[in-house]
Amino acid sequence: xxxxxxxxxxEAGGRLPLADKIRGRIGKIRFPSSIxxxxxxxxxxxxxxxxxxxxxxxxxxxxxxxxQMTTEAAGQLMxxxxxxxEDYLVNxxxxxxxxxxxxxKDADLAGNGINDEMNLLYEANKDRLxxxxxxxRNGELVCxxxxxxxxQDLDVTxxxxxxxxxxxxxxxxxxxxxxQNIFDxxxxxxxxxxxxxxxxxxxxxxxxxxxxxxxxxxxxxxEQMMDRLNEVNSYQYYYLCDRSGEIIYHxxxxxxxxxxxxxxxxxxxAKDDGTYRETFxxxxxxxxxxxxxxxxxxxxxxxxxxxxxxxxxxxxxFLVLIILTTVLALLLINLFVSARIxxxxxxxxxxxxxxxxxxxxxxxxxxxxxxxxxxxxLGRTLKNSMDRIGELMQDIVREQEDKRKSELDxxxxxxxxHFLYNTLDSIVWMIESxxxxxxxxxxxxxxxxxxxxxxxxxxxxxxxxxxxHAEYYMNIQKIRYKxxxxxxxxxxxxxxxxxxxxxxxxxxxxxxxxxxxxxxDGDGIISVSAKRTGKDVYITVSDNGFGMPPETVxxxxxxxxxxxxxxxxxxxGVGLLNVHRRIRLRFGEPxxxxxxxxxxxxxxxxxxxxxxxxxxxxxxxxxxxxxxxx
Amino acid sequence: xxxxxxxxxxxxxxxxxxxxxxxxxxxxxDEEEPRHISVVFSDSSADRWAAFxxxxxxxxxxxxxxxxxxxxxxxxxxxxxxxxxxxELASGADxxxxxxxxxxxxxxxxxxxxxxxxxxxxxxxxxxxxGSRQRLSFVGMDNSAAGAYLGxxxxxxxxxxxxxxxxxGDSTLAGAAExxxxxxxxxxxxxxxxxxxxxxxxxxxxxxxxRDSAKVNVIAALDNDGLEFAADYAGARGDRAPAVYGxxxxxxxxxxxxxxxxxxxxxxxxxxMGYQSVSKMADCLSSGRRGLTGAVIEPVWxxxxxxxxxxxxxxxxxxxx
Numbered sequence: 001x002x003x004x005x006x007x008x009x010x011e012a013g014g015r016l017p018l019a020d021k022i023r024g025r026i027g028k029i030r031f032p033s034s035i036x037x038x039x040x041x042x043x044x045x046x047x048x049x050x051x052x053x054x055x056x057x058x059x060x061x062x063x064x065x066x067x068q069m070t071t072e073a074a075g076q077l078m079x080x081x082x083x084x085x086e087d088y089l090v091n092x093x094x095x096x097x098x099x100x101x102x103x104x105k106d107a108d109l110a111g112n113g114i115n116d117e118m119n120l121l122y123e124a125n126k127d128r129l130x131x132x133x134x135x136x137r138n139g140e141l142v143c144x145x146x147x148x149x150x151x152q153d154l155d156v157t158x159x160x161x162x163x164x165x166x167x168x169x170x171x172x173x174x175x176x177x178x179x180q181n182i183f184d185x186x187x188x189x190x191x192x193x194x195x196x197x198x199x200x201x202x203x204x205x206x207x208x209x210x211x212x213x214x215x216x217x218x219x220x221x222x223e224q225m226m227d228r229l230n231e232v233n234s235y236q237y238y239y240l241c242d243r244s245g246e247i248i249y250h251x252x253x254x255x256x257x258x259x260x261x262x263x264x265x266x267x268x269x270a271k272d273d274g275t276y277r278e279t280f281x282x283x284x285x286x287x288x289x290x291x292x293x294x295x296x297x298x299x300x301x302x303x304x305x306x307x308x309x310x311x312x313x314x315x316x317x318f319l320v321l322i323i324l325t326t327v328l329a330l331l332l333i334n335l336f337v338s339a340r341i342x343x344x345x346x347x348x349x350x351x352x353x354x355x356x357x358x359x360x361x362x363x364x365x366x367x368x369x370x371x372x373x374x375x376x377x378l379g380r381t382l383k384n385s386m387d388r389i390g391e392l393m394q395d396i397v398r399e400q401e402d403k404r405k406s407e408l409d410x411x412x413x414x415x416x417x418h419f420l421y422n423t424l425d426s427i428v429w430m431i432e433s434x435x436x437x438x439x440x441x442x443x444x445x446x447x448x449x450x451x452x453x454x455x456x457x458x459x460x461x462x463x464x465x466x467x468x469h470a471e472y473y474m475n476i477q478k479i480r481y482k483x484x485x486x487x488x489x490x491x492x493x494x495x496x497x498x499x500x501x502x503x504x505x506x507x508x509x510x511x512x513x514x515x516x517x518x519x520x521d522g523d524g525i526i527s528v529s530a531k532r533t534g535k536d537v538y539i540t541v542s543d544n545g546f547g548m549p550p551e552t553v554x555x556x557x558x559x560x561x562x563x564x565x566x567x568x569x570x571x572x573g574v575g576l577l578n579v580h581r582r583i584r585l586r587f588g589e590p591x592x593x594x595x596x597x598x599x600x601x602x603x604x605x606x607x608x609x610x611x612x613x614x615x616x617x618x619x620x621x622x623x624x625x626x627x628x629x630x
Numbered sequence: 631x632x633x634x635x636x637x638x639x640x641x642x643x644x645x646x647x648x649x650x651x652x653x654x655x656x657x658x659x660d661e662e663e664p665r666h667i668s669v670v671f672s673d674s675s676a677d678r679w680a681a682f683x684x685x686x687x688x689x690x691x692x693x694x695x696x697x698x699x700x701x702x703x704x705x706x707x708x709x710x711x712x713x714x715x716x717x718e719l720a721s722g723a724d725x726x727x728x729x730x731x732x733x734x735x736x737x738x739x740x741x742x743x744x745x746x747x748x749x750x751x752x753x754x755x756x757x758x759x760x761g762s763r764q765r766l767s768f769v770g771m772d773n774s775a776a777g778a779y780l781g782x783x784x785x786x787x788x789x790x791x792x793x794x795x796x797x798x799g800d801s802t803l804a805g806a807a808e809x810x811x812x813x814x815x816x817x818x819x820x821x822x823x824x825x826x827x828x829x830x831x832x833x834x835x836x837x838x839x840x841r842d843s844a845k846v847n848v849i850a851a852l853d854n855d856g857l858e859f860a861a862d863y864a865g866a867r868g869d870r871a872p873a874v875y876g877x878x879x880x881x882x883x884x885x886x887x888x889x890x891x892x893x894x895x896x897x898x899x900x901x902x903m904g905y906q907s908v909s910k911m912a913d914c915l916s917s918g919r920r921g922l923t924g925a926v927i928e929p930v931w932x933x934x935x936x937x938x939x940x941x942x943x944x945x946x947x948x949x950x951x
Contacts, residue, residue, distance in 0.1 A: 179943050186886075188882050189881070254684065254688060254905070254944060255692075257944040258902045301765070313658070314658060318655065320651050321648065328644045
């Protein structure tokens, strides 16, 4: 069994393999048919594809770079803020050190020196300070600057800054922001402070004791520093928390305290310095962490991921606009370029089609020559070829025409020799027998006959001349045959004005004599009739001779039979087929001879011609072998 | 021919897409112009509004809108408030946050304004039938609940059937009456007695209000002004003063609480009130078709012992001094 190796066989269950499916799909795609569409689509697909690829790649690169730059800028801001915060806190620490080591440590509470020195220090730093205060270990206020009255019934020993100081006596302690709750201010003012507290050694009337030195820093100083940091960008923000994650500053502190906002400060406080990516409450964000020296506080920068996209939204829209505009421009340019390339080819193609429609004989005169040098060369070459083909075609036509004319001339030339020989022989016989008058008549008829036969070399003559030619011929033949048959002419005068090929009746009369009435001893009758019927002219030559069987009649106008038929000695050797072919060659297939014959009854041969008026113009056209337009 | 049609279709689609993107870019640029929200409330420069104003500003910053707090004195008539609102509308306000003046005709004014822009009321929830209106809502404290809560606290703190003198404060503001009636109901239901009720006009005159103060062991003041007034009175009476409770949040009120002159205060969370008002208004304005939603803000009970607690510090001292 033969297997089709060219195509895959369907799998069991009638499912086609994937490769066949793909091939089938591709096969169904209709590719553009015109050269312009092919160029346009190819150029456009390549250009747009390349541009899209480039745009996406550049955008990705740009987006990544922007994230990097934003993160780096935030990092630089944080570094600067960290330096500023550390600077501020170091100053506060130095202030506390100065108060302790330069004043408290060497002074005695019994004197007034501490108050003065404390006031001096406060005055020098009051922009950044709310108060300085010294407490004994039992919470009793020793002195404060500015001078203030401690609230009644207030026990500071349970306040956090105090317990922190005593908890780790060797350290300085920075508290988280809180409202100061020490002094009674009758102007109803309350201050947010950050307390810097430490245990100090002092002496009261020479008795050593410990106490707590409190430096209440103005929280607004840190708040202003952080506010300035947060003014830089509306999407990213920075906050400050202590080492346990308790928030010191946050731009949305109120919302956080009221439960309208959330911050993951404990996680941030637990991390080392650096940059992290995290997801908090479903939001992706970049977190930058920087630790403040001396305090363990963490400065945290938050860059929400969507802040990049918010910033990029307009950029993306502009990019899309530029891409769309560029694609539109590319398509229009490609349209122009493809039209420019294809137009000469299309014009060349159109001119070739025109030439094909008009026929090869017109040559390459209609071939388009223009466009690019290659197309111009192609057009020129094609034109030359077409011109050459046209010339060859005309040569062939001319040769065919010449050949046909030669054939006609040859057919006509076949009439003359035999008849002339017999006629001249009769004239000689008349003269020898002293019948001079008859000889003169005979010569006169012969001269008329030849005048019409020659017709100054024309092939086309009027039917009238042709009938007269037949009369002259029959007058000569009747003398030769000693009036052994009768000749009758029945002609409508009208038909004499029409055109015909010359010498077409005489061969029929010759046949009627030789094969019809010769030997009938005076009973033979040959009649010639001519009439017009519609657009046709009919000339009939009839005889009442021996006639022919039908099978003979059928063979008379058969070309093949004629070639195979042996030539006989009778007549001029010009047969019916000769006349039939000449008429058809000149007037076309519908015309020619029609033969009817019955044995012992006689024969009718009818000449069928078109009714074309014989004049100079028609005669010229027919002579050139063109009868179609008449 | 078929290819030409397809190409023409692509050109038309591209041109359409370019036009659409251009329109989006233009609209995006237009959207950068922030919406303006005007806030009208009585005596706007008073210290007691610090938390409310902080909430308004923070809300505006977060929502990306412009906030305009109209500078006002104490409202003396409905016409005064009407003129302020008309000015704001003429200045191009896209939304109004309003503390309504107590007047029967106010509702007509509110609905008239509401026909033009969305309105949020911060008082008078019980008085006005907001219903399910799309562009009118309420963000504020439930006055009836606040009056009832204060009454309950007084009963709880005093431990016996108290004789209470009530200072209503500024009764020209919507919602004052609801606080009074709810307080009275709660005190009387708990076995206490309302000895007298004094209004703003009596406070401002020298009629010796609180009258017969010796008969009362508790004074309940139902707004910040009334509570300051009561604190002054109690401070002057020293140890013989009745216990003072009330609703308020000014620095003077807090100081009096800190000094022990006032025994307990119900503090409206005005930061949240301001923040939520602006957020909800901005949400309504940005969404276009979305309705305006409201919120009831719960007050916080503060005593002398809890003033400086971490939870209350931010509420009582919202701005850095």
